[in-house]
Amino acid sequence: MSATAGHFAEPRARPGGGAPFVAVAGLSARILAQSAAHAGYQVAALDLFGDRDTRLYSKLWIDIGDIGAHGLSIDRGKLRAALERVARLPRLLGFVTGSGLEPHIDFLQNAALLPRLIGNDADATAAVRDPRRFFALLDELGIAHPDVAFERPERLDGWLRKLSDGCGGTHIRAAVNADADSSCYFQRISPGLSMSALFLAARREASIVGYAEQLCVASGALPYVHVGSLGPIDLPARVTEQIGFAVRSIASRANLRGLHSLDFLLDGDDVSVLEVNARPSSTMALYERASRDAWPRGLLAAHIDACVRDRLPAPRANAPMSAPTNMPMNAPSCRVAQQVVFAPEAFTATRRFSDALYVDPVCHDIPNAGTRIEAGQPVCTVLVTGDSRAALQRELQRHTQRLLQRIETCQEPSHESVDSHG
Structure with missing residues (x-):
């Protein structure tokens, strides 16, 4: 879940090649990209990291990050250039904002030559x-x-x-x-x-x-x-x-x-x-x-x-039309928890580390091999299921500890070349 060299993801052959494009933008766009791809849209993802699974769900990835002394943030110049680029994509519906775009929302709602913002207008946002x-x-x-x-x-x-x-x-x-x-x-x-x-x-x-x-x-x-x-x-x-x-x-x-x-x-x-x-x-x-x-x-x-389309989903299954809107729309089949794991110290993700996380079903926002992750920066997100709050907390702790142990192995001397597998 950290930045990597390069600006554009390789196009991937996915079903629905003629489907409309949707752009998603944020500090990390993986959750939005995954949901959009699941809905059948072609996705252009704009974020700081270009994580492996973000690219999996996206036809195009563009770097909009400013990773400097003041932490992780979005560079407005890169953001504008990226949005002007995706505006030329065929059948683009518009773009959806995620976390981290708040300082730029006035610009996004008022600047010319940008795609349609799929969200609130300026007055509703304010x-x-x-x-x-x-x-x-x-x-x-x-x-x-x-x-x-x-x-x-x-x-x-x-x-x-x-x-x-x-x-x-x-x-x-x-x-x-x-x-x-x-x-x-x-x-x-x-x-x-x-x-x-x-x-x-x-x-x-x-x-x-x-x-x-x-x-x-x-x-x-x-x-x-x-x-x-x-x-x-x-x-x-x-x-x-x-x-x-x-x-x-x-x-x-x-x-x-x-x-x-x-x-x-x-x-x-x-x-x-x-x-x-x-x-x-x-x-x-x-x-x-x-x-x-x-x-x-x-x-x-x-x-x-x-x-x-100014349209809300139909009422939840088996619920009368008069059901109160304070009730969740559907009963869950399980409980879920997600948590970002941060690097305890600086390290470089090896190919083995990246591959191990990529095939681990609880890990998301997977850093690319060769990515340098500084102390305190996000490594990946752990998502677990369970039947109670206590069970979820135990699972989060267990998988976080496994990840920290894997990070430790990245500090060990190795003759493995970062590019040896690809």
């Missing part, structure tokens, strides 16, 4: 991503949220500083350790388990796909780095009623379209809304795996239907 507008809307609707401030609080203890265009927890710092600028706001630290609700919106209506627990860790000065998720989670009716009201009300007032995730804190039966991510979330992988029959064409296809 309604949920502009903190002043969003929290004012929550107050107007009577939806609970942690206290927020747009000026530096006099006492910083107990407050977080958040950037309005951040993602993955990398935009959150303790207020006492952070500078303030015009792009930030402050939020009081509140109790509760970090959760999310994935939902589809169209026609000022919304349907909840499912609920998941967010997995976060502290990393240096970052107290809440998102590393994965676990779900679908069953929640009491008194909780889902609150979430359902929030989702329906926000989607209606903001006129949202497509897949979104509502992040919230759950403290007992009390729900406190944190934010809405106005794009498909990585949690879609949980629901596609846990409810395969419910999404025969995948959730990216449902996102496109909602955005392009």
Whole structure:
């Protein structure tokens, strides 16, 4: 799951050569590319890594990364050039944004010569991503949220500083350790388990796909780095009623379209809304795996239907038309957890390491042989299934340890040439 030399994936002969193209873009585009390919689309993937499985699902991969001293981010110049290139693809429907595009969303919605953005328009995006507008809307609707401030609080203890265009927890710092600028706001630290609700919106209506627990860790000065998720989670009716009201009300007032995730804190039966991510979330992988029959064409296809055709999926099987929208659309067949594994120290992925992960069914976002992965950067994503939260956590820990042991073997002297197998 780390960057590699080269800019374009080799075209792959796949069924449906005459199918429309869809472009997917983000820090990592594998989940979106996989879902789009499953739906029968031809895929152009734009991300930082060009991982082996991302390329497997894509006809074309283009590097849009800026990997420098300040970490992993998207280079706007590369992004523009990539989108102008894919705009010339035959039968292109448009492009879908994933995580990491938040700082560029105004540019993507307004720049000329770019393909159609399959998502929210500028006003709908601002309604949920502009903190002043969003929290004012929550107050107007009577939806609970942690206290927020747009000026530096006099006492910083107990407050977080958040950037309005951040993602993955990398935009959150303790207020006492952070500078303030015009792009930030402050939020009081509140109790509760970090959760999310994935939902589809169209026609000022919304349907909840499912609920998941967010997995976060502290990393240096970052107290809440998102590393994965676990779900679908069953929640009491008194909780889902609150979430359902929030989702329906926000989607209606903001006129949202497509897949979104509502992040919230759950403290007992009390729900406190944190934010809405106005794009498909990585949690879609949980629901596609846990409810395969419910999404025969995948959730990216449902996102496109909602955005392009203004259409929501039919009610879940055996559910009356009047079923409340706070209930998930389909019952899962299993529980799923996914977690990113980060490199404990710098190493170079050998051919043997890459091949071992490529054939391992729990590993995704597989780095190419020869990729240099620095300490703290993502190596790959582990996805496991189980019948309980405890079982999922055990499986995540077991497979993470296996991966760390494999990483250690990459540090051992070897006469193997990186290019010896291909």
